[in-house]
């Protein structure tokens with residue numbers, strides 16, 4: 001017996017679908033029975049070219065999805081970028097770019113999608129980050145945007161829950177994708193990312209996508225407005241210190 005259930009005629013949109021967690025999410029939503037359309041700067045099979053930081057482009061893409069498939073049930077707001085630097089070193093353009101993709105885009109998705117969802121209900125799953133509950137050094141705008149996304153998740157729950165539209169935020173931990181390879185290539189910083197977890201490794205994109213699918217399944221309808229940790233225990237404690245203590249002291 002499949003206690004988790006599956007999608008039935010549900011149509012899902014995944015942003016940032018050309019790479020990493022979004023690509024895995026496309027695959028797993030499809031495997032769970034949904035019709036899936038991606039939105040990304042980089043188009044591809046089943047991926048519409050769309051800059052999600054552009055409100056008109058988001059409106060047009062969601063209308064295209066509904067024209068093509070007749071309905072919209074699930075939005076996985078997942079696209080994200082980071083431009084590292086402390087606040088004094090970041091330009092207006094850097095600020096707008098990161099806020100545009102990580103924060104504004106998800107507001108535009110909600111604003112456009114709820115109109116399409118209203119009669120059927122629906123669900124938003126947002127890929128936030130450990131940076132949504134704490135601050136990663138040298139990422140002030142990313143940290144702000146990911147915190148804000150948790151605020152949007154809670155707002156959707158409060159404003160639309162009674163209409164059967166809900167939202168869940170995933171606190172994604174360090175995951176082996178192009179983003180991490182670009183920002184933290186092999187070396188001490190990469191290792192410290194691993195050491196920040198209690199699990200002692202990076203997540204796979206599939207481990208993140210699986211939780212997105214679980215949160216979106218009709219059987220998970222009572223998950224609404226919540227923040228789900230998918231971070232290998234990274235926010236659970238002082239893991240780097242714990243790791244050193246384990247190597248410096250005799251095992252109990």
Ligand SMILES: NC(=O)c1ccc[n+]([C@@H]2O[C@H](COP(=O)([O-])OP(=O)(O)OC[C@H]3O[C@@H](n4cnc5c(N)ncnc54)[C@H](O)[C@@H]3O)[C@@H](O)[C@H]2O)c1
Nearest residue numbers: 016019020021040041051052079080129174175177178179
């Ligand atoms: N990888 C990690 O360790 C990690 C940790 C926490 C949170 N996250 C979050 O997970 C999400 C997915 O990241 P990933 O690690 O898979 O990165 P990734 O770089 O592999 O994928 C990001 C995708 O977003 C797309 N994208 C960027 N700007 C866009 C725009 N303006 N419009 C449409 N698409 C755009 C890119 O083309 C790319 O396909 C992001 O929101 C990221 O912040 C990642």
